[in-house]
Amino acid sequence: MTPTVVLGPVSRGALVGALTAAALGVGFVEMRKNAGPATDSDRWVQRTTAPDYRDRHVVFGFRRDLVRAGDRVLLVDDWADTGATAVTARQLVEDSGAQWIGAACIVDGLTDARLRHDLPLRALLNIRTL
DSSP, X not given: OOOSEEEEETTHHXXXXXXXXXXXXXXXXXXXXXXXXXXXXXXXXEEEOSOOTTSOOOEEEEEGGGSOTTOEEEEEEEEESSSHHHHHHHHHHXXXXXXXXXXXXXEEXXXXXXHHHXXXXXXXXXXXXX
């Protein structure tokens, strides 16, 4: 399934996500950390992650009007470790009424192998090969 929107978490995910969106000829949305309605007057969707690789809970979000019902959304990031960012991204996409089609990253270091199937996640490299 082809995405209509690529979602990229700040900061490196925004870089590889924007490049992926440009290559596919689709829209790009930056998923920001700890930013939101206080930074502008637009409506935002936000969610807090489960603990990440540093045992932090991060609030991610984006402007609600950037991901719409009917969009097919692919998350692109540099690295997957706990999967917390991707799981939160999926929740944000679903909160927006859009369709989650999966996640892609450069390095798969997932600690929970079930997430590869559940998200689904595809990667260029697995951490075991580095």
